[in-house]
Amino acid sequence: MTRRNRTLAVRTAQYAVLLIVVLVFALAADWGELRRAFFDIEVAKEQFPDVVTTALVNTVVYTVLGFTFGLALGLLLALMRLSQVLAYRWLAVAYIEFFRGVPALLVFISLGFGVPLAFQVSINQYVTVMLALGLVGAAYMAETIRAGIQAVPRGQTEAARSLGMSPARAMASIVIPQAFRIVLPPLANELILLTKDSSLVYLLGLSMDQYELAKFGRDALNQHRSLTPILIAGLFYLAITLPLGHLVRRLEARTAKAR
């Protein structure tokens, strides 16, 4: 067998396996049941407009709040991680390892109960969401930003210093802006992850006007005993994440070109 023939044979076998998998699925599945469960037009109609005006809006708001706070905290942690002060470095490492290591679900539950118990105050729902999502996101973003800062050539800092800038000024106006340019694609990736993590907000307890997409879908599943709302919620998540994914690829392409 020549090499070309062998490649052809392997590829044919791959396609055959794929075809068999698709066929088995298509023949074995009960399409009537699936259509009834997932594509119930009547149930689908009932989800509008609330799924957009309440659920989608809340998902976006929760994500943006969490991302903003996470980004600020992540930047702070990244600076602490690179600091010359030992205590700061330790603190940052401890924080990052902890929040990267425990499931977001547990963070949400602990925060939802823990903060009000500790300080005897009831906190605004949006603040709790911002804290919970932000605390989790910050751990990942800190590492991303740190890598970005370290990827800025040392010559940049040295040049800035020789122009008479203080170290803080050099960091703030020369290094960090360039670092952010480098880490934009992974940060957009983090935004996608946070969008999906916002589905954990239900653990904090929600009134109906605070429902986000996942909770909205689950609730409608219980109400109609139909999986259609779950599918709709999923599609709306894609409506957020697909453009973001596209953005990530664009940014990556731009970074590649700039090099």
Place this chain on the structure above:
Amino acid sequence: MSARSARKRQHRISLTAAVTAALLTAVTACSSTKTSGTGGDEVQLVTAGKLTTCTHLPYEPFQFKKGKKIVGFDVDLVDLVAKDLKVEQKIVDTPFEGIQSGEDLNAGKCDLAAAGMTITPVREKNLDFSAPYFDATQALLTKKGKKYNSLKDLKGKKLGVQQSTTGEEYAKKHAKGVTTRQYEDVGLLLTAVKTGQVDAGINDNGVLYDYAKKNPDTEVTTEFDTGEQYGIGVRTGNDALRKQINKTLKKAKADKRYDKIYKKWFGTEPKK
């Protein structure tokens, strides 16, 4: 700035410290009202002008979503309390383990918990209950014609339970040799029975009869006579609100408003 090099380290420290301080202030500044203290005769609410109820949806016919509103037996009863307090009821849907452990109430997420919740000694330690407002017992739901009339019939079969409920407790104690499968809410549990993922489901009779009536392919095969009573939960020591709830319940039973609400959701008059 002649002493620049000496200030090098200091600069970086003060920058980080400043950001940390700013962040901390932002966090603490966002906290709003203080949670209601214990003691005192006057009812204090977590959110002024609102009686906030913690519940776990769905629990038809006690609380469930109908159209765009949350309705049900418990909702109507708490509405009476809210009316006596001259405020509106606001409902928060939250996982059941947070309700029965009392943490939702301790954390000031809500003033009271009305979630078709049985008064049990363990829960009494976590929160304070109002006077009982509903009699319930555990029951078994199966697909029609399966003939699982007791837990013995289910040996080697799968029994669905709902997380943190008295049904789960009962199954743990009495269902020997039965595989239990835990679901997060009763909606998922009932769907599991209907679609045959489990052979039977255990839960409170009120909910199961309501479901069997609306889903004729399922039936309630037996009751376990656990003699349970539902109570409305308040934060431990919140006597002012607990007394108000008891007062409202007593009044509603005396002037038959309770019977009317009962008939609205269960189709019959309450047993005397």
